[in-house]
Amino acid sequence: MALSRIWSAFIIIAVLMAGYKCFFVDGQSDVFTRMVTGKADDASNYMLIGDIKSIPDSSKKNFASRIENYGFTNDFKLRDLNTIITDNPASDTVKKLKQQYPLARVFSFRQVNNRLQKPVDGIIETCKAAVNLSLGLIGIMALFMGLMGIAEKAGGINLLSRIIGPFFSRIFPDVPKGHPAMGHMMMNFSANLLGLDNAATPFGLKAIASLQELNPNKTRASNAQIMFLCLHASGLQLIPVSIIALRAGSKAANPTDIFVPSMIATFIATMAAMFIVSFRQKINIFQPVILAWVGGLSALIAGLVLYITSLNTEHVQQFSGIVSNGLILLIFILIVLGGLYKRIDVFDAFIQGAKGGFETAVRIIPYLVGMLVAISMLRNCGAFDVLINGMKHGFATLGMDTRFVDGLPTAIIKPFSGGGARGMMVDSMKTFGADSFAGKLSCILQGSSETTFYVIAVYFGSIAVKNTRYAVGAMLLADLAGIISSIILCYLFFG
Numbered sequence: 001m002a003l004s005r006i007w008s009a010f011i012i013i014a015v016l017m018a019g020y021k022c023f024f025v026d027g028q029s030d031v032f033t034r035m036v037t038g039k040a041d042d043a044s045n046y047m048l049i050g051d052i053k054s055i056p057d058s059s060k061k062n063f064a065s066r067i068e069n070y071g072f073t074n075d076f077k078l079r080d081l082n083t084i085i086t087d088n089p090a091s092d093t094v095k096k097l098k099q100q101y102p103l104a105r106v107f108s109f110r111q112v113n114n115r116l117q118k119p120v121d122g123i124i125e126t127c128k129a130a131v132n133l134s135l136g137l138i139g140i141m142a143l144f145m146g147l148m149g150i151a152e153k154a155g156g157i158n159l160l161s162r163i164i165g166p167f168f169s170r171i172f173p174d175v176p177k178g179h180p181a182m183g184h185m186m187m188n189f190s191a192n193l194l195g196l197d198n199a200a201t202p203f204g205l206k207a208i209a210s211l212q213e214l215n216p217n218k219t220r221a222s223n224a225q226i227m228f229l230c231l232h233a234s235g236l237q238l239i240p241v242s243i244i245a246l247r248a249g250s251k252a253a254n255p256t257d258i259f260v261p262s263m264i265a266t267f268i269a270t271m272a273a274m275f276i277v278s279f280r281q282k283i284n285i286f287q288p289v290i291l292a293w294v295g296g297l298s299a300l301i302a303g304l305v306l307y308i309t310s311l312n313t314e315h316v317q318q319f320s321g322i323v324s325n326g327l328i329l330l331i332f333i334l335i336v337l338g339g340l341y342k343r344i345d346v347f348d349a350f351i352q353g354a355k356g357g358f359e360t361a362v363r364i365i366p367y368l369v370g371m372l373v374a375i376s377m378l379r380n381c382g383a384f385d386v387l388i389n390g391m392k393h394g395f396a397t398l399g400m401d402t403r404f405v406d407g408l409p410t411a412i413i414k415p416f417s418g419g420g421a422r423g424m425m426v427d428s429m430k431t432f433g434a435d436s437f438a439g440k441l442s443c444i445l446q447g448s449s450e451t452t453f454y455v456i457a458v459y460f461g462s463i464a465v466k467n468t469r470y471a472v473g474a475m476l477l478a479d480l481a482g483i484i485s486s487i488i489l490c491y492l493f494f495g
Contacts, residue, residue: 006453006472007374014377021382030105035380038122044072045080049094050087063109085109126376130368134361141357144202147335148187149353150346152180154338159183167293171274171283172224174214181210185228192236204232205360205462212463220467221460226474227277229459233450233475234270234482237262240447246426247443252434256312258443260305261489265448267301269482276474360462367461371453375416384412404487406432407441411483414445415452415476422446441490448482 014035021031048064064074072083081101086094089106098104121129150156158178164186165177175181184207191200208225215222240262247255271294278285311319339346378384392405407428414421428442452475460468 004466007370010374010378013383014374014381017381017383017386018377031381034120034122035377036122037124038120038380039125044083046072046074046083046085047081047097048074048085049097050091083107120379121376122380123373123376126372127369130372131365134365134368138358138361141202141205141361142354143357145206145357145360146350146352146354147332148184148203148206149351149356150339150344150349151183151335152353153344153349154335154342156183156335156338166289170287170290171227171278171285173283174222174224175211176214179210179214181207181214181224184210188232189236192232200232201458202357204459206356208459208463209360212465218463219465221465221469221471223281225460225465226469226471227274227281229455229471230273230277230474230478231270232459233452233455234266234273234478236266236270237447240443243425243443243447246422247429247434250426250429250434250439252429252439255434256308257493258440258447259308261486261493262444262447263301263305265444265482265486265489267298268485269448269478272481273474273478276477280470280474364458364461367457368454371457375453378416379413384409387412403437404441404490406438407445407490408483410442411445411449411479411486414449415479416454418451418454421451437490437494440494441486444486444490445483448486449479452476452479 018031018035022029064072081097082104084094084097084104084106085108086106087109088094089108094106098106158180162178164182168175168182168185169177172182172185184203188200188203188207191203207228211222211225211228212218215225240259243258243262244255247258274285277283308319336346339349388405388409391408392402395402395405410421410424410428413424425442425446429436429439432438434440452472456468456472456475460466460471
């Protein structure tokens with residue numbers, strides 16, 4: 001029910017705000033069109049006509065640089081001109097351009113300022129993107145679920161379950177010792193830890209399906225499923241290699257300087273998720289076994305931090321690539337060798353498991369369409385911009401330093417869209433500089449949490465769970481812990 005209310009609220013807020021902008025805000029009459037048929041890659045190819053001194057950026061160069069971040073491109077050869085920005089819409093120059101390009105829209109400088117927001121796909125394009133995303137998962141899910149099928153028949157999952165059993169039996173008390181779900185969850189957490197997104201999703205879907213077998217109420221999330229998804233959504237990752245690569249591409253002086261604060265922030269978010277859910281489920285997390293596992297993981301992370309900080313950017317990326325890709329190949333060969341050792345029909349086991357990957361990818365399509373459309377509407381109506389500006393004004397009124405607010409769009413969008421948050425992170429580095437406070441904070445925030453609503457839609461959608469109970473609230477609280485710790489760590493490390 002909680003997810004249903006949130007989804008409904010997104011749509012209602014988006015339509016009401018779009019209606020307000022359409023009828024009461026100058027220059028926003030096409031907001032409904034953008035929401036329904038807009039495309040993120042449709043640039044407004046514009047020309048500036050007239051005096052620009054009426055706006056704060058008094059030069060055309062500054063103005064052009066600012067609006068470029070919002071999908072405006074300047075083509076002086078007048079190819080496919082679709083936007084005219086001018087101080088006098090009634091001038092002869094504008095009239096001549098309109099005769100030559102009758103479909104071009106005319107805006108004043110003030111109207112352009114009113115409509116500045118990141119280009120986002122509309123409802124129709126988002127529906128296509130959701131289906132393409134699901135179809136794109138079919139191959140990778142079929143591969144890894146096929147391998148999982150081999151591992152299950154060969155007894156590898158049961159072996160992994162017995163290894164991790166002492167710890168998982170404490171935080172998943174409803175899951176019997178040695179149950180295959182233990183191994184599936186461990187595979188998912190391991191893939192997340194090493195940033196293997198392509199492998200983490202199939203393993204996670206297999207884990208949630210295994211937990212569904214133990215769920216007495218198939219439409220209501222069980223305690224074990226909530227604990228698993230909250231730990232999964234906290235996004236614990238050892239090496240944020242993609243963020244480091246993007247910082248290097250943005251000409252950061254030291255692209256790896258965000259590694260340590262990102263590691264600490266994501267670890268805090270994971271511990272917060274475990275504490276929050278344990279409190280709700282009345283699990284005693286101060287048991288010796290739990291403390292030993294958490295302490296061991298903390299020591300592993302501390303050792304990795306010490307090693308990584310001794311490497312330069314190139315070596316960090318090489319190390320990450322060797323560990324990540326090497327682990328995938330190691331999993332492949334161990335599973336196949338295990339199947340051959342147990343004398344099972346390896347290829348038949350693979351085919352049977354792969355069929356489940358195809359079925360799951362198709363089954364999650366309606367859930368993805370519904371969630372991504374609601375998020376698209378919310379972003380297209382400008383709600384995120386209103387929220388950010390309001391927060392900046394509020395913190396400034398309290399006399400607080402507001403530098404961190406410029407990095408918050410990444411954190412706010414991350415629960416809704418991983419790609420959108422990545423775009424916000426890149427935009428922050430482009431707008432404020434890769435070595436700016438906002439640029440570094442956005443990178444730390446990107447690595448400290450997961451796409452909560454995407455996870456909810458995909459994982460619960462794959463097993464048709466409708467009542468998610470307190471899962472959304474617990475995940476968002478863990479996200480909040482990651483955001484707060486990221487801000488504090490950014491001030492500690494970078495002033």
